[in-house]
Amino acid sequence: MAVSELQAHHPGLNGTNGARPSPETRPAGGSAVHALVLNASMEPLCVVPTRRAVVLVLSSKADLLHAGDGHFRAERMALPAPSVVRLRRYVHVPFRRRAALSRRGVFLRDEGRCQYCGRPAENVDHVVPRSRGGPHVWENVAAACQRCNAHKKDRTPDEARMTLSRRPYAPRAAFWLLVAVGTVDPVWRPYIKDVIAP
Numbered sequence: 001m002a003v004s005e006l007q008a009h010h011p012g013l014n015g016t017n018g019a020r021p022s023p024e025t026r027p028a029g030g031s032a033v034h035a036l037v038l039n040a041s042m043e044p045l046c047v048v049p050t051r052r053a054v055v056l057v058l059s060s061k062a063d064l065l066h067a068g069d070g071h072f073r074a075e076r077m078a079l080p081a082p083s084v085v086r087l088r089r090y091v092h093v094p095f096r097r098r099a100a101l102s103r104r105g106v107f108l109r110d111e112g113r114c115q116y117c118g119r120p121a122e123n124v125d126h127v128v129p130r131s132r133g134g135p136h137v138w139e140n141v142a143a144a145c146q147r148c149n150a151h152k153k154d155r156t157p158d159e160a161r162m163t164l165s166r167r168p169y170a171p172r173a174a175f176w177l178l179v180a181v182g183t184v185d186p187v188w189r190p191y192i193k194d195v196i197a198p
């Protein structure tokens with residue numbers, strides 16, 4: 001299987017080719033919408049619609065590691081809706097690029113928390129303000145709440161006597177797949193640590 005085959009089913013790319021669940025394959029109950037796909041090496045590869053993960057499992061291309069809520073019925077069997085699946089064969093990932101910087105990505109990396117005070121974040125703060133030559137890069141942006149953002153103004157954290165809870169970093173390329181989904185299922189966290197962390 002090629003990476004492109006998986007990515008063709010990524011919601012952001014909205015592909016419709018390839019195998020699909022049979023018409024009688026349908027979610028029952030409140031199943032998760034997306035599943036995390038791990039490479040055979042356990043490295044996170046991408047996020048696909050749950051239905052796509054069902055196909056991977058039913059076609060023996062992947063094993064179910066974690067089930068979410070609900071079941072998919074296919075012919076005479078019911079499969080727990082996958083939350084995490086692992087490919088049986090290793091898929092070579094040709095390029096490792098940096099994930100593109102986006103507001104959504106910053107919020108996801110910082111878990112929606114202000115990096116100064118821990119409250120829910122509403123803004124993206126440039127640690128070294130843009131007016132002071134601070135670049136618009138992962139290492140210079142942090143999620144921040146309205147209050148901290150207003151307090152900091154055009155100052156560096158040192159000048160404003162504010163402390164970042166952790167140093168901003170650039171996530172790895174596979175991160176964009178998570179960004180496209182927007183939320184991270186808590187059961188994915190142990191598997192995607194290396195993608196989100198430096």
Ligand SMILES: [Zn+2]
Binds near residue numbers: 118145146
């Ligand atoms: Zn704050």
